[in-house]
Every structure is written in structure tokens, then in C-alpha cells.
Amino acid sequence: xxxxxxxxxxxxxxxxxxxxxxxxxxxxxxxxxxxxxxxxxxxxxxxxxxxxxxxxxxxxxxxxxxxxxxxxxxxxxxxxxxxxxxxxxxxxxxxxxxxxxxxxxxxxxxxxxxxxxxxxxxxxxxxxxxxxxxxxxxxxxxxxxxxxxxxxxxxxxxxxxxxxxxxxxxxxxxxxxxxxxxxxxxxxxxxxxxxxxxxx
Numbered sequence: 001x002x003x004x005x006x007x008x009x010x011x012x013x014x015x016x017x018x019x020x021x022x023x024x025x026x027x028x029x030x031x032x033x034x035x036x037x038x039x040x041x042x043x044x045x046x047x048x049x050x051x052x053x054x055x056x057x058x059x060x061x062x063x064x065x066x067x068x069x070x071x072x073x074x075x076x077x078x079x080x081x082x083x084x085x086x087x088x089x090x091x092x093x094x095x096x097x098x099x100x101x102x103x104x105x106x107x108x109x110x111x112x113x114x115x116x117x118x119x120x121x122x123x124x125x126x127x128x129x130x131x132x133x134x135x136x137x138x139x140x141x142x143x144x145x146x147x148x149x150x151x152x153x154x155x156x157x158x159x160x161x162x163x164x165x166x167x168x169x170x171x172x173x174x175x176x177x178x179x180x181x182x183x184x185x186x187x188x189x190x191x192x193x194x195x196x197x198x199x200x
Contacts, residue, residue: 007037014038016057019050047072048094048101055091055107064111066090069104069133070119073097075190076164077119082197084117084159084175098126105139109150116153120167121160130156 007015015032017024020043033039042057044050055067068085070078072094085092093104100108108116116133118125136152143149159174161167164187172182183200185193 004035007032012037014040017041017043018054019043044103046101046103049103051092051094052103052107055093058089058091059111063088063090065114066117067108067111067113067115068092068117068119069095069125071095071097071124072101074124076187076193077124077160077167079190079193079197080164080168080171081117081119081159083200084171087175088117095125095129097124098128100129100132100137102139105137105150106147108133109137109139110147112151113153115155115157118156118158119160119171121158121162124160124167130158 015037017029017039021029029039029041040057042050042053044053051072066088067090068081068088070081070092072078073096078092078094081092093107095101095104107113118130118133134152134156136150139148139150159167159171161170168187172179183196185196187193
């Protein structure tokens with residue numbers, strides 16, 4: 001009820017929902033649609049596909065040559081990367097530590113991404129994944145279609161520290177080196193940091 005009141009107070013016309021019905025129920029979506037809101041839903045097959053679908057929407061008016069890459073297996077680095085993604089006007093894609101999921105590979109290959117900025121050190125995203133980003137890959141071996149082959153990024157940059165807290169400061173310092181203001185949230189659970197990103 002509080003969320004609905006805030007949506008009304010803000011004078012919202014469009015609502016973007018991330019995730020399938022397991023994340024946000026059909027009942028909630030129907031309730032919002034019945035109130036006249038225009039609903040855009042990013043309901044991928046999994047979190048990697050959902051991130052890709054959000055990226056497709058962002059790239060309509062955003063940076064088409066850059067993506068930020070963060071762990072899809074733990075949340076802090078992706079949240080910390082939000083500030084850099086906003087500054088670059090670029091989307092965040094997700095990966096597993098030791099392998100790049102199919103949906104993320106498809107996005108990199110189809111879009112021919114030139115610059116990939118990786119959140120976290122090797123404990124978050126392995127050197128093997130970084131090597132594939134740098135040197136390129138084929139999604140299906142033997143298939144010569146352009147959308148199947150990624151030639152590798154022209155620039156691969158890493159921003160990370162010993163833990164989630166240091167990683168967040170490294171990303172912040174690289175993004176806004178002159179800033180004298182910060183927004184702080186717990187690193188032990190994601191909701192506060194997620195909504196604090198708007199304020200930041």
C-alpha cells in the first residue's frame with residue numbers, strides 16, 4: 001500500500017518490472033495495470049536473460065559500445081557498478097564466475113561490444129572469463145554467423161578489491177574521483193543499496 005501511494009505521489013505513467021512472475025507476482029502486475037499504468041516487463045528465462053532484456057531497452061537511447069559486467073551469483077558488485085553504468089549510460093550484464101552464460105554471450109556477440117568493464121577481482125569473475133572477453137569466443141563451434149562470434153573487446157577494464165566493500169570504493173573512486181559526497185548502504189543485504197542507487 002505504501003508503494004502504491006508513492007507511485008501515485010510521483011505521478012508515474014510507466015512502470016518497469018524486472019523479473020518474471022516468480023519475482024513480481026501476476027496479481028501485483030494486474031493491480032498496477034488495472035490502475036492505468038503502462039507496464040514494461042523484463043521477464044527473461046533467468047537472471048542473465050533478464051539483464052540482457054534490460055540492456056536491450058537501455059541501448060535504444062544509451063551507449064551501444066560499452067557494457068559493465070558483474071557477477072550474477074552474488075549481488076554487491078552489480079549494485080556497486082550502478083554508478084559507473086549510469087555515468088557511461090551503459091547496461092550491466094551478468095556472468096558466472098567461471099563461465100559466461102549463453103544469454104550474456106549472445107549479447108556481446110550480437111552487439112559487438114568494444115569496452116567491457118568488469119566488477120570485482122578473480123574471486124568474483126575468473127581470469128578465464130576475462131580472457132574470453134578479451135580474446136573472443138564462438139557460441140557454437142563451427143558456426144560462422146556474425147551473431148555467433150565475438151572477436152573480443154578492444155578494452156577490458158577491471159575494478160575490484162579484496163572484498164565487496166573495497167570493490168565498491170574502487171568503483172566509486174574510478175567513476176567520480178572528485179566527489180565529496182557519498183551514499184552509504186549495508187553490504188549485507190541488497191534492498192537498501194538497490195533503492196539508494198536512485199538517490200545516488
